[in-house]
Amino acid sequence: xxxxxxxxxxxxxxxxxxxxxxxxxxxxxxxxxxxxxxxxxxxxxxxxxxxxxxxxxxxxxxxxxxxxxxxxxxxxxxxxxxxxxxxxxxxxxxxxxxxxxxxxxxxxxxxxxxxxxxxxxxxxxxxxxxxxxxxxxxxxxxxxxxxxxxxxxxxxxxxxxxxxxxxxxxxxxxxxxxxxxxxxxxxxxxxxxxxxxxxx
Amino acid sequence: xxxxxxxxxxxxxxxxxxxxxxxxxxxxxxxxxxxxxxxxxxxxxxxxxxxxxxxxxxxxxxxxxxxxxxxxxxxxx
Numbered sequence: 001x002x003x004x005x006x007x008x009x010x011x012x013x014x015x016x017x018x019x020x021x022x023x024x025x026x027x028x029x030x031x032x033x034x035x036x037x038x039x040x041x042x043x044x045x046x047x048x049x050x051x052x053x054x055x056x057x058x059x060x061x062x063x064x065x066x067x068x069x070x071x072x073x074x075x076x077x078x079x080x081x082x083x084x085x086x087x088x089x090x091x092x093x094x095x096x097x098x099x100x101x102x103x104x105x106x107x108x109x110x111x112x113x114x115x116x117x118x119x120x121x122x123x124x125x126x127x128x129x130x131x132x133x134x135x136x137x138x139x140x141x142x143x144x145x146x147x148x149x150x151x152x153x154x155x156x157x158x159x160x161x162x163x164x165x166x167x168x169x170x171x172x173x174x175x176x177x178x179x180x181x182x183x184x185x186x187x188x189x190x191x192x193x194x195x196x197x198x199x200x
Numbered sequence: 201x202x203x204x205x206x207x208x209x210x211x212x213x214x215x216x217x218x219x220x221x222x223x224x225x226x227x228x229x230x231x232x233x234x235x236x237x238x239x240x241x242x243x244x245x246x247x248x249x250x251x252x253x254x255x256x257x258x259x260x261x262x263x264x265x266x267x268x269x270x271x272x273x274x275x276x277x
Binding site: 019021024025028029032033034036037040046049050053054057058061065125128129130132133147150151152156157169172173175176179182183 | 212254258262270
């Protein structure tokens with residue numbers, strides 16, 4: 001059993017600030033996928049997302065090592081908010097319109113592990129995940145925003161409501177519609193939705 | 201027909217944000233109401249799909265971050 005996973009994020013931050021580099025490595029490995037996905041869903045390019053992922057953690061390093069890390073709130077929400085802001089800034093600088101782009105070739109860098117599965121089921125899952133990321137881009141902006149903030153940036157619904165200037169019930173409603181719409185879009189696009197693939 | 205307030209509670213339930221008393225009430229309702237249980241099941245499945253759809257960066261990007269942090273530590277020593 002790996003007991004290192006039991007250490008809380010805030011404890012790891014404290015250890016890192018005290019000089020323990022391995023604590024930072026655990027933090028990075030714990031949150032890299034959600035931070036990366038948060039960025040990727042905005043910039044829609046693997047290489048740009050990796051650059052911004054590095055910028056995000058470098059900014060976090062300077063904040064923590066500079067003694068400016070505010071322990072209020074969760075580390076995951078904080079780091080994903082930095083990532084979200086950097087991705088939005090990049091978007092504005094590039095003056096790109098928020099077009100829906102498909103993920104051609106994105107599976108090359110998608111190293112989700114399903115080693116226990118057959119090659120066929122791995123392919124079905126990877127296809128499903130790639131299509132799902134595409135469908136997230138097609139959601140109405142308000143729904144997509146809440147989904148990304150809650151699911152990938154791990155902000156609470158109250159934090160999302162405060163950040164977006166709506167009531168918590170509106171934030172909850174947007175999340176509900178986001179999930180319902182995604183489900184419908186998957187059915188309409190005949191995307192594999194085999195519950196057996198996802199049963200433990 | 202599931203009430204909107206209950207549907208919102210269902211979202212809070214699957215994201216583990218429901219207060220203890222409401223949590224218990226909803227779990228009782230889930231046992232008694234098949235339509236509600238089916239909705240909950242769908243939400244949990246979508247939640248798992250979204251989890252699994254998270255992308256991973258290349259290891260080189262992670263190594264760059266860790267090396268940057270270590271280089272700063274060495275400079276300050």
